[in-house]
Amino acid sequence: MKPDHHALLAWPHQVPAPVMQTLADAHYIRGMELGPPHWWQQWQKERLAELLRWLATKDWWQAWAGSRQGSFSPIEALSGLPIMLREDFRALIAAHAPEVPVEHGNLSTYSTSGSTGVPVTFWRTEMALRINTNHYWADHQRQGRDLTKQLSVLTAGQAAHDGTHRNQTGEPWLHPGQQLVRLTTQFTLEEHALWLCNDPVAYLATPPGTLTGIIAMIEELGIEAPKLLQIMTHGQTVSPELRQRTREVLGASIRDRYSCEETGPIAFQCPESDDYYHCCVGNVVVEVVGGDNQPLPEGTQGTVLVTGLHQWASPAIRYELGDIACFHAHCPGCGVTVPTLSQLLGRKHILLRMKDRSWRYVQPLARDWLKCATFREYRLVQTNPFSFRAEFVMDHPISTSEVDALANMLSKCIGPEFSFELIQLDAIPWPPGRKRQEFVGLMP
Numbered sequence: 001m002k003p004d005h006h007a008l009l010a011w012p013h014q015v016p017a018p019v020m021q022t023l024a025d026a027h028y029i030r031g032m033e034l035g036p037p038h039w040w041q042q043w044q045k046e047r048l049a050e051l052l053r054w055l056a057t058k059d060w061w062q063a064w065a066g067s068r069q070g071s072f073s074p075i076e077a078l079s080g081l082p083i084m085l086r087e088d089f090r091a092l093i094a095a096h097a098p099e100v101p102v103e104h105g106n107l108s109t110y111s112t113s114g115s116t117g118v119p120v121t122f123w124r125t126e127m128a129l130r131i132n133t134n135h136y137w138a139d140h141q142r143q144g145r146d147l148t149k150q151l152s153v154l155t156a157g158q159a160a161h162d163g164t165h166r167n168q169t170g171e172p173w174l175h176p177g178q179q180l181v182r183l184t185t186q187f188t189l190e191e192h193a194l195w196l197c198n199d200p201v202a203y204l205a206t207p208p209g210t211l212t213g214i215i216a217m218i219e220e221l222g223i224e225a226p227k228l229l230q231i232m233t234h235g236q237t238v239s240p241e242l243r244q245r246t247r248e249v250l251g252a253s254i255r256d257r258y259s260c261e262e263t264g265p266i267a268f269q270c271p272e273s274d275d276y277y278h279c280c281v282g283n284v285v286v287e288v289v290g291g292d293n294q295p296l297p298e299g300t301q302g303t304v305l306v307t308g309l310h311q312w313a314s315p316a317i318r319y320e321l322g323d324i325a326c327f328h329a330h331c332p333g334c335g336v337t338v339p340t341l342s343q344l345l346g347r348k349h350i351l352l353r354m355k356d357r358s359w360r361y362v363q364p365l366a367r368d369w370l371k372c373a374t375f376r377e378y379r380l381v382q383t384n385p386f387s388f389r390a391e392f393v394m395d396h397p398i399s400t401s402e403v404d405a406l407a408n409m410l411s412k413c414i415g416p417e418f419s420f421e422l423i424q425l426d427a428i429p430w431p432p433g434r435k436r437q438e439f440v441g442l443m444p
C-alpha cells in the first residue's frame with residue numbers, strides 16, 4: 001500500500017505539529033540512550049526533583065511518603081520512599097482527585113488488571129500519553145524497522161471487527177506501511193496461523209502466548225510458514241525456546257518490549273542481543289532491589305521497582321509490578337551506557353525459586369500435557385518449595401506408561417529437583433468465582 005500522497009502535498013512548509021513532536025521526542029529519547037551517561041542522569045535527576053517537589057505539596061502524598069524529601073538528592077530521596085504495591089497505588093488514587101499542572105494537558109482514565117488479579121483504574125495526561133507513544137516510535141528506529149512495510153497486530157485489546165482484520169492506513173509522514181489489526185479472541189489459533197501464512201507481512205506484533213500457539217499450529221497443520229523480519233512481543237515472559245522456535249519457523253527475531261499500563265514503556269530489548277533490555281531513561285527510573293528494598297549488586301536477581309517520571313496524574317513511585325530481573329549499569333550486549341535489565345521474569349505465579357536461589361520461569365504448556373495422555377483437565381499445585389501435586393481428570397484410569405510420561409514431562413519442564421505427587425480426580429476443585437489457574441505456586 002502506498003502512502004497517502006495528498007497529505008504530503010504541503011511539504012515542506014506545513015508539517016503537522018504532532019509529527020514534529022514525535023520526531024523531536026524520538027531524537028531526544030535516542031540521544032539520551034546513545035550519548036554520555038551524564039546526559040540522562042542529569043535529566044532524570046531534574047525530572048524526579050520536579051515530581052517530588054510537586055508531590056510534597058499534597059497532603060495525600062505526605063501521608064503516604066512521610067517526610068523523607070527535602071534533605072536528600074532526588075535519587076537518594078527515592079530510595080527512602082516506601083514500596084508501592086498495586087493495592088497501595090489503587091488506594092492512593094482513590095484518596096485524592098487527580099490534579100496536574102495545566103501544561104500536562106487533559107486527563108483520561110485507564111483500567112488494567114495486569115497479571116495480579118487486582119484491577120485498578122487510574123488517570124493519565126496527554127503529555128504522559130504522548131511521551132509513552134513516542135518511546136514506541138523511537139523503538140522502530142532502535143530496531144531498524146522499515147516502516148513502509150506491512151505490520152500485522154494481533155491483540156486482545158481492541159473492538160470486534162468484520163472480516164479477517166481491520167485495515168489501518170499508515171500515518172503518511174512517519175509510518176506509511178499498512179497495518180492489519182486483528183482481534184485475537186475473535187478467531188481460533190488455526191485461523192490465526194492460516195491468516196498469517198496466506199497473507200504474509202514483514203512485522204507482527206502479538207503477545208508471546210499467541211505467538212507460541214500460532215507456531216505450534218503451523219507445525220501441526222504442516223503448512224508452509226512465511227518469512228517475517230521481526231516480531232514485537234509484550235505482556236508475558238519470552239522464553240529462549242520461543243525465540244529459537246520463532247527463528248526456525250518464521251525466520252524472524254523477537255524484539256520484546258517491557259511495559260506496564262501504569263507508567264508505559266519500562267525497557268526495550270537491545271537491538272543486538274536477545275538477553276538485554278535497555279531501560280527507558282526518558283520515561284522511568286528503574287530499580288532492582290533485594291528483600292531490604294535496597295539496590296542489589298550488578299547482575300543479581302531482584303524485584304523490579306519502577307517510577308514514572310511523567311505520570312503525575314496517578315503517580316507510580318517505586319511501584320512493584322511483581323517482576324524479577326537482573327540490573328546492569330550498562331548494556332553488556334551493545335555497550336550503550338543506560339541501565340539495562342536481563343533475565344526478565346514476569347508473573348510471579350509461574351516463577352519458581354530453584355535450589356540455587358535463582359528464579360526460573362516455568363510453564364508446562366497444554367501440548368506438553370497432551371503428549372503424555374488425553375487429559376480433560378489438569379492443575380499443578382505447589383505444596384511446599386520443592387513439591388507439587390499434579391491433579392488431572394481423564395476418562396480412563398491412568399496407565400503405567402502414562403504415569404511415566406507425565407512424571408518425565410514434569411521433571412523436564414519444572415525441574416529435576418522437584419517432586420511430584422500425581423492424583424487422578426473426578427473433577428478439579430477450582431475455586432468458585434475465580435479465574436481458573438492451571439499453575440498454583442506458593443508465591444502470592
Ligand SMILES: [Zn+2]
Nearest residue numbers: 270331333334
Ligand atoms: Zn544493548
